[in-house]
Amino acid sequence: MGDVNNMPNEKTGAAQNSEINLDELRRQFDTEARYRDLLGWQGILITAIAVAMSLFHFYTSGFGLLLAMKQGSLHLAFVLVLVFLLYPARETSRRDGIPLYDFILAALAAFATLYIFFEFEDLVNRAGLPTTMDIIVGFMGIILLLEATRRVSSPVLPCIAIFFLFYCYFGRHFPQMFQHRGFNIQRIINHMYLGTEGVFGIPLGVSATFVFMFILFGSVLEQTGMGRFIIDLAMAMAGGATGGPAKVAVLSSGFMGSISGSSVANVCTTGMFTIPLMKSVGYKPHFAGAVEAVASTGGQIMPPVMGAAAFIMAQFMGVPYVQVALAAVVPALLYYFAVMVQVHFEATRLGLLGLPKEKLPSLLKLLKAKGHLLLPLFGIVYFLLAGFTPLKAAYNGIIISIAVSFLNKETRLTPKKLKLALENGAKGALGVACACGTVGIIVGTATLTGLGLRIASAIVAIAGGKLLATLLLTMVACILLGAGLPTTANFIVTSTMAAPALFKLGVPPMAAYMFVLYFGIAADLSPPVALAAYAGAGIAGAEPMRTGITAVKLALAGFIVPFIYVYNPMLVLVDFKPFPFILAVVTAVLGVFLLGMATIGFYKTSMAWWKRIISLGGALGLLIPGWQTDVIGLIILIGIHILQVRKAKKEAGTTE
Template identity: 75%
Template sequence: MSDILEGKIAEENQTIDLDDLRKKFDTEARYRELGDWQGMLITILAVSMSAFHFYTSGFGLLLALQQRAVHLAFVMSLVFLLYPARQSSPKDKIPLMDFALAAVAAYSALYLMINFNELVNRAGLPTQMDIVMGFICILLLLEATRRVSSPILPCIAIFFLIYCFYGRAFPELFQHRGFSIKRIINHMYLGTEGVFGIPLGVSATFVFMFILFGSVLEQTGLGKFIIDLAMALAGHSTGGPAKVAVLSSGLMGSISGSSVANVCTTGMFTIPLMKSVGYQSHFAGAVEAVASTGGQIMPPVMGAAAFIMAQFLGIPYIHVALAAIVPALLYYFAVMIQVHLEANRLGLKGLPKEQLPKLAPLLKEKGLLLLPIIGIIYFLIAGYTPLKAAFNGILISIAVSYFNRETWLTPKKLAAAFENGARGAIGVACACATVGIIVGTATLTGLGLRIASAVVAIAGGKLLPTLLLTMVACILLGAGLPTTANFIVTSTMCAPALFQLGVAPIAAYMFVLYFGIAADLSPPVALAAYAGAGIAGADPFKTGATAIKLALAGFLVPYIYAYNPILVLVNFTLGRFAMSVGTAVLGVFLLGMSTVGFYKCSMNPVFRIVALSGALCLLIPGIYSDLAGLSVLVVLHVLQAAKAKRLNASAA
């Protein structure tokens, strides 16, 4: 990146404290800043955790319950050592109480590992000590989750535990006979149905390794390389900086899986650049938020929820990644179209080519940094497990770093990567373990089927109202839950309703995943949009509203594949697939024209409504609706081109 561009970025960012901004919107960033021996203790614990997972992923996992127990022991001990109980607690030292809680929490999880053989032999017949340790583990897990995320998820989990005990006191539709505390703890703690269920299992294997993979890549300087690559590819085009934001944030978001963290990482470069060429502050913040959020649905890595989806469906992760390609590309195509049309509407140009990195020298110098990502894709397609693919990806990352002196992974950098990887996995792991209580409640009481029946009944057995109710549930839950927890809850409680109405399972799960992610953009709790607004110095609610508009295609695409699942490769035939993708692309193009209000020249309100109608016709499957949408597109093109020609002639 040129000195001129770096100067613009530095000037724009000089009043922004990115650490404070991230801590404001990302609860996982509110950790203690420790030094001396306490800081060293954290480093040793975190590096040990990463080393354990790296070793077991390459040379053989422990048995499921043992792997998950060790994983949770590391996680809970780190939470109590890193995260204060209250905002007013000291941030520069660890109180003795938290040392004690860390030790007890770790032992309560390791108890399953230490006494594994005995527990197996007396399965179903827990001792008093088993129940006591289970109670302690669940209690400390809820407290750890509260510290690292928010009180909302632990409160939901407590409500479900109360439901397990007081089942007879609930309305008739949800009533059950109720279970004793002993039975509840036995179900939630001493097996793989509750806390140590599939969500935590995914966290202890695939998710951790991909977070570690992203952390290792970050230490090689991949983030800066991706931004420079996007600048070289799109920086000179109309509205170039906004397109750079879309490209770079999409690529980084696919690896990191965290909306807010991605906004704060790439946004510090892209948002000032967008503002420097004339984009309004709220628009710049919204573009970065939408692009960063979409990374969780962009293959090859996607977010943690995608790995859990694969486990719920019982299919290889590569099938989920392949199914996600077209919806993700439609999402990013919609954003790209809108930033292009907005740039044309405002008369914004790209950046001068002399200020941009040159593509050929850039690829020659640091292009090898792309090999780990290419390697991950190859290993997944070749049939390797995601665990083995991530393990090999890390090895490739370490190897290619030594081809350039700037990217060397020195022992210090590698230790930092392992420490940051462990820190980055803490929030996901706590959410997965706590949501395991909710999943365990569904399996113990049959609540999932009860809720599905209730949703279908309320919607009158119609698919569209059921989809709308599911969307609202996902967005409301997303206001307080991390994406992974949101997906697990909604896929357990809401997706079965869609199954009952004939929606393909992968389409139903993709539907709840999309709207769980959409909560990061939807006011009043639009964390990614607010983080973008903080960097841009814009009004948070205006930025959030603009982000909703930019992501409108993301809100419509899930409805398309619920009705037409060929977009997620269900009942695939090449001809129908090509037709569906083609009409969806044109529909998204019309949608962009409608939301921006510009094509060739400004569009009046009537034309914008017509464009929206045409977009919906193209997005709805059916030959007659497609023909109607195509007719709208042709007519608008002719009329707008003629209007633009007249305006240019009068201006001349």
């Protein structure tokens, strides 16, 4: 136990960064963290509602869900009430109390959502013939949802939703390609709020079931000390290697990101330890911040949990979630392998060593003391592979987490910790739920007006029917939308509007949706927004734009690999055949290795600019499917290896 606790965190970790206010940093880059700090009876009220929300979802997951629209309405009722009570209307508003108008808005939100729950049977019986009261409640519900989403995320998503509502009404006045006859207000509200095609559609349904339970699962694990254990485990495994602290950041942030599903939150959690650690052994601040940002962002594509968008992808495709998770394995590993390769080359280039053995925890003692915390993760994987629904897998995972926590005094979930887990789980779901409800309006617009097919046709027409041009346009759309939308909302919008263009050109749904997912996530790293990179820069004390550009360079494989599995869908297990699959994986790994050389400019010794350009070409050759390009890439890899080995020997001889 002594080795486990004798970590360098007090000397080289968060203590060095004590001047950084973690709460302020999270609020600066993560809008979902900008909630009120409430004490007294108001704080007790928030805790009671949040705990009740978590218990409701936990109970229905274990003992049977309600009808989809009823489940969604209760879920949204909890969400909107908590948002209006927790999030101020303006950033400059006071955070130590709830004004009267927010209590009124919370009450109206509860009425508008619970109306759906209690009037459900009558609404079904008069489907398509709403009463005046139905329309009033629907209008009020949409407005309150848009305002809640503005508070918890940003004005961008509500503004996009409002634009689509206007499009539904003024369709006849749009350009001919997007024109439709237009619908009256009653029809729009009926479609968007009183049925299952809009607000209470698939996205909110997924939020009310799978997504919430996995967020709660992550919150319970956090209270057992899982976050610290993952960092310790990564330290024991990679801390002593060349450039060890950066490799620790990659491993720990990848694991944590898989559970949490939030890029910025992950940067602010593990980054408070890993970034100062990287700086302490010689990494430059902007590089340290970028490594943490890239590793944290990749967690959303790392099975088994991934991010909320992965569950929505499974629902859109009508396939089991485990199929999506399995398809994501190779792309995710290529992403992290690319980051690890570049981190290693950078460390070698700078001559950075790992941490001394005496400062590292003993892997054996660590596993003996806290290895039981891995059992819930193994359990989740087992239940998913055994055919359990994600909902049941998460439910069982939470029960296992609570049970195994009692195997060690340090990890034990006391009543106080359990209450905090339930409260934080509910708070952590607010942003995703609001985004899902609001994006439902956009999806509803597509089903009401046929806009999705029109946009798909427009994209294909602009791209001249060329797949590569269509992919590039889709990539740009994903990154631009990601500048103002959370990943989940970004994925739903682009999968509804842009992915059909890829379907038209024969791209399999799994590859098309995965392509959209990757570039929606990439927006967290891409300047000028790059929230995850800027959060890393804030901790590292680095220049934000430089950190963002470095993050893009480190994540270059993440920008290239999606194109590769569109052209070679076998990498996402489409038309799987063992030998071609193994060959595709091997050449992709070699391509990523060569790509790391090109981006860092180092292999054995420094590389001339022309070698870097040739290496980039070779990397693309290995990544692009086809034996001719593979042979060219392999020849370049061998040639660069020989040239660099000779150069390194020559430099060593000169030095001697």
